[in-house]
Amino acid sequence: MVSTRNHPSTFPPPEASPTKSPRKSRTSTPVPTASASSPSRASPSVVVGSVRERVVDTAQGALGNVQNGYTAISGDGGRGSGGWSHTASNVTLAWIAVSIPLVIWDSLYILLRPHTMAGGFLQWPLWKPYEIYAAIDYVYGQPGWDLKDGFGGGQGAVNVIEVILYGLYIMIVYNHGVKAAGGSGVQIGSGVKGWASGGVRVKGSKGNTALIIGFTASVMTLSKTVLYYLVEYYAGFKNTAHNDWFTLFLFYGVMNGLWVIFPAYMTITFGSDILAGLDAAVHEEKKQN
Template sequence: MSPVPRSTPFWMRAWFVTTSLIVLWDAAYCLLRPHSMEGGKYFVFFSPYKLYGTVDKLYGPEAIEDNNGFTGAQAFMNLIEISLGLLFVRMVGNKNYTQGQANLVGFSASILTLAKTILYWLMEVFSAMEHTKHNDWMTWIFLWVIPNGIWLVVPSIISLNLGRDLFQRLEHGKTE
């Protein structure tokens, strides 16, 4: 078995930092609705959501009118996800934490992202595509599947990498 890695790849740290900014913006849009929507006092910061709200009705005015709480609930979960991801980045390379401790936090953050995203996709599937079926195929693929699919692919890769590392650390009895 290969030795336990002692560092975190740059791409992984970059993912957590970059997506934390994107997901924070998304959470802010969701939690500030209707003020973040067109006509709202914060719309200037969230104008791309005017288009996305037509692609995914969970982000549009229909969800507000229907009192659909899923978008707000997942936005709240986003805040936990962001906190864990940024904590991971802070822990990596900090002498007060072992690599194993950091990797456990990073693994937890990526599993949370993955589980939340799978729930988001499954909710759409089990609701007969209630929020996206109105789109043509090109719009659905390029503005819903691909952007949301990234949050399935990359966290899966991170979870597998950090999970493998955690297993190796447990097998070798290493905590650093």
């Protein structure tokens, strides 16, 4: 018998074929799970609600600005960029500066009669010039005082209210205003340095307040002065008929007429500013709707 041959070591394992890859084990693909840190997708109803709230807030804010008088208005006359504003022209400010001391002088003469009249202890020297006008207009003279003509005293009391209103207007304009190249109303010259051109601009609620005060005061002055003429006319010129035509025209017509011309100018100017602000508010509200 032939005996088997013993090998010193075991045979090496067979090598894998180069054309065949080792078989991979089949494993199930893991399903991704939502983690707490991953962003969640908002539902359509939440998105629509958020957008709706933003639109409503924006519309309400714009409407509130219109109601507060901050609507932007293009153009000159105190309505520049950055919001609504009131601009007092230099013509208006100059007239108020001149008229306030004169009206105070006139009011005190009327309200302190008879002490400010001829022979009164207060006449000299402040009211001595009133002797001239008291001889022209008997409302200011001795005949009016003796007859207890109440219209003179009444218009003197109204003068006090007007002075207070004009004083408030000037305080607001100069405390809260800034120089402007153009103002509402008449402009003579060009630029801030031009004669009677330019003005002082007041923005926001302070400008609104100044405008209403100025408009109220100018309407009071205009109405009172026109009424003064009408009362004399319908009374048959009983207080002025003794004058010659030149004296009547110069001292009664022209001098008193200044308190018709300038208050009428301010009434028109202030009224135009008020209408411009209201028109802008209506226009902005239509845009929002």
